[in-house]
Amino acid sequence: MCFLCVNLTQRDKSLYHHTLFNKMGKEITYIKGDATKPDAKGCVIIAHICNDIGGWGKGFVLALSQRWKKPEDEFREWYKSQDNFKLGEVQFVEVEHNIWVANIIGQHKIVNGKDGTPPVRYEAIEAGLIKVGDFARNLNAIVHMPRIGCGLAGGKWNIVEPLIIKGISDKNIEVTVYDFE
Known part of the structure; x- marks a missing residue:
């Protein structure tokens, strides 16, 4: 369990909410939920990782x-x-209206390389x-995402x-990062 969550009430733990503050910009907020259903006002971009083989x-x-x-559909057309x-x-x-999906090509193929490289x-x-x-x-939007690059792509969150x-x-x-529940 995160050291920030240790002293939270059970209700707060169930919401699983903690924030990483950085020195220069906005914070990253972590919540449990579904990144395809952003609970936000204004413009939202849902970012995720795609592979380079379509x-x-x-x-x-x-x-x-x-x-x-x-x-x-648009990803497949882009690939073609x-x-x-x-x-x-x-x-x-x-x-x-006001919800965009960002298809980021950040994964090479879909399996580990012969040397085990993810x-x-x-x-x-x-x-x-x-x-x-x-x-x-440019859109004055916020960004929501799952833990990109750390599922099938095999990445490490401490790097992403x-x-x-x-x-x-x-x-x-x-930025809001979702852990699916």
């Missing part, structure tokens, strides 16, 4: 596709066109998050979290 069918994308078909479809790039898809590509996630931060700033701070939070943009 695969869509496991992990967080299943929840996205269950809620909206458009992110998957190969128009700037590469690691570090981002496709922004408006799914509802598919996550931190430099691509970093490049993508910078683009998400710029897009969010600073990339979120650098790419988004340090631009004074609110």
